Amino acid sequence: MKLERSILSTVLGATLACSSLYALPALADKANDTLNVAFAAEPEALDTYKIAGREGLILARHIYDGLLYKDLDSGEFKPALAESWQFIDPMTIEFKLRHGVKFHNGADFSADDVVTTLNTVIKPDYGTRYQISVDWIDHVEKLDDYSVRIHMAKPFAGAVEMLADALPIYPHAYFVEKGSAGMSAMPVGTGPYRLVEQTPGVRYVLERFEQHYSDSPKGQPAIKHIVARTIPEMNTQYAELMSGKLDWIWRIPPDQAAQLERRVKVVNAPIMRISYVNFASSANNSASPISNPLVRKAIIHAVNREQIARVFGGEASAVLNSACNPVQFGCEQDVARYEYDPEQARALLKEAGYPEGFELDMTFAAMPRPVAEVIAAELDKVGIRLKLNENQYAAAVQKWREGSVPALFSNWGSYGIGDVAFILSNFFGGGEDDQINDPEVAALLQAADTANDRELRQSNYSQALKKIADEAYWMPMYNFNINYGLSADLNFTPHPDEFARWWLASWK
Template sequence: MTSSVLSKWTCLLLAAAMTTAVASPAAAGKDDDTLNIAWEASIPTLDFYFLSIDEGYSVAQSVCDALVFRDPATQEIKPLLASAWEWSAPKQLDMTLRSDVKFHDGESFDADDVVYTLKWASDPATGVSGQYMVDWIAGVEKLGPDRIRITTKDDNKAVLDQLAAGVPIYPEHYHGKVGTEGFSRQPICSGPYKVESAEAGSSITLVRNEDYFEGSPKGKPAVGKVVIRSVQDANTRIAELMTGKIDWIYQLTADQAEKMKSLPGIRIEQVLGTRIAYLMFNPVNPPENSPVKDPKVRQAIAHAIDRDSLVNHLVRGVSVRLDTFCQPVMTGCIDKVFDYPYDVEAARKLLAEAGYAEGFDLDIFAYRDRHVTEALIGDLQKVGIRANLNYMQYSSLDENWKQGRLPIAHQTWAGHGLMDAGNHLSSHYLAPDSITTDERIKDLVREGNAGATQEARDEAYGKALALLAEGAYWVPLYIVTDSFAMSDQLTFAPSTDGIVRFYTAQWN
């Protein structure tokens, strides 16, 4: 740790010591039943179909309900807005809906809302961010006031996963009238919390939905109000937790978590989640004359990264090295397909064969874990690649990626609560901004998605993953340690899938 970082920590510790007698962490939050949290991310819209970050999905899970719910503890799919369902034909899902649900404005939920939402979201002209969540929908029809039928384009085995994770149901009478712009200013859904106020990209205030229906697997919230702020500086977030201004933060580095363990009134929790970290290349639509178009350059970069040192000495926590392109606990994720050991000489040789014996300049982009990106840049420098860091909010990184302005990015992915490798592979290789034009990979992902048995799906995904490794489209790095810091007056079980479920929090 550098001396400047140490001095910042010293100041924070002194500040905490001086204020302990005045305000213990989160005392104000418990006293007025307000959970104050801060995270780095900025949420630009509250029309949740146009968000692709976990923080957006987290707010959506608390404000909106979907047709079904995946229990994060058991991974079981449970009824939510739909009380029952059956496959009436191979590509035909019939669902019975609850009749006791009301939206936040008091209007009743029924089949018209489901038909409207799914037709609107799955229309390519709508342009939702998570296309792979809805592009399997061929049609939706109303069978009665509380019954609907969804027709799929193929025999998709992950339909219920997708409906649970990223398909909130909107009220037709409201969203159909105000559109995305109006909905983003004042969302109305049926979830356990209502949006009381929001400032785009800055803050969101949620209040408990006192009329939330009985029997929801989410349960009724114990905390009355949640205030979420975007605070981009990590040291500021830590200082506010230490002085009691906020009650909960996450995405701590190993050094931060270790130092905070000794602070009074603060509890640290760490879990090995579903989030994976990786370098991703853009060989399909990169800036003009980008070296990453050449597979030998990508393979050289793969050999240049000392992944073991990264995990053991920098990332630490409970993280482990990743050797595939998905989280191994996901259904259909085949492990140990990436075999590029750390080898500086092999990297230099591949660069020379590609015509870059003297190395080259490269812009590398990232939106979180700056210290990790800086370590990656150090490894690249050892083989002659002079990398320059461009650090930005995820929304900017995502837009620039799609526009072909980024050759390589340090990214992470938690799957938005989806525990099926097919969703992960589809989002990266079947989407319009896919990072490969290799039709073999795309066909294998489609084959896996439609596989009649899990064995058939595993075989297809395994072949796709092997081709991805051969072309070095990614450099998988590690499975991320999710580190949380909170007031010891708060009980808030850490999630492993990147989704923060505010409705599960309670005061001690």
């Protein structure tokens, strides 16, 4: 581990030294009113409903608007394309829509756009990536040109959260004609920026939409142009940031951030995302040792999660005990805790009938290999010989859902939403990602997810989280934080949902 950190520091040090040879003044982009940003991962095609990664979703939120908007600074839900809304009954929400809104192609916004968009994306054959975002909608009804009702398929406490920018509205005529492929090839929204050029996965040029409606909760952007590029090599990003060719980068590892902050502005901010190891108690028809709760508890005791959090998560990261992020509503912290204790781990393995340990497969995805290797090394000390299988995220999830994976190490961002409804039911609510299948936990979550009473929700979530911890269904790891690298000329405020709000950015 020390060798790895030394290598990282050496490589970055060379980058810093070389960059000083061709450093340029960081004025050109500000002078041209163009914000230059970079991602390491390619953004997906810009149909929001089919995007999984934050990169594509960030771009999409600049192009599209939803019916509502959540101000994360105040926690307040604000009107966006809908100027007002109310629950007619527990299963029906009525919206009065905003007049005078234009789409980027000049079309006028109306109820037809809401009805067409939402009634299309809720259909299973549309292929919406996250069904939890739309499966609570039965259908949308047009009352008149500027009034609609959403009829819910089931009670869902997160409905308003999802309507706040996560479910954008598309122009109905264009959407009917072009479909998802058309929205990806040339997105058309009502957002504060319009897409004027793209090389998919490589480069995107956004321009401020001068006809963006005046009362938008996103406001009127201060910066005219945004150029987003995919630059997989982080050292290239660092060099371009220091030379003034880039104004914004993110997800800088802690080692590099410590080096970079000597030369550029580095901002660290907490996010909603957490890492975890999910145990499948029903894997391989319960023949796996992982089906024994004593074994699961032994695994957690054997892993020095505090050290892993400190080294790989950064100083702002902390070990988690509950299967959620502590900043989320309903994330009970008074649960069973498993401190680092290898001797206790060995005792539990002996009690479970595995005094000599055993072999175990662990699939990991969207997590650095060194972290998985440290977990494997820790478990090896108590006799558990871990076989690591690295997969792309989609492939790993597919194997997990098939029930062939006894342990999955990955991360979850809860869609950036500060409510445990967007994490617990996904893994423990009886759906395809639930390989625990505990009916008591699922029932508690069902009651919490469908209630409007916050105290009732909190009580049920608390009971569910205590049971999850008691049975060691999860090994919660640590919460994430992000290091951003910024131009000295840029005003930018990060938010915990991992959505960069460049429409709020400005030049100094």
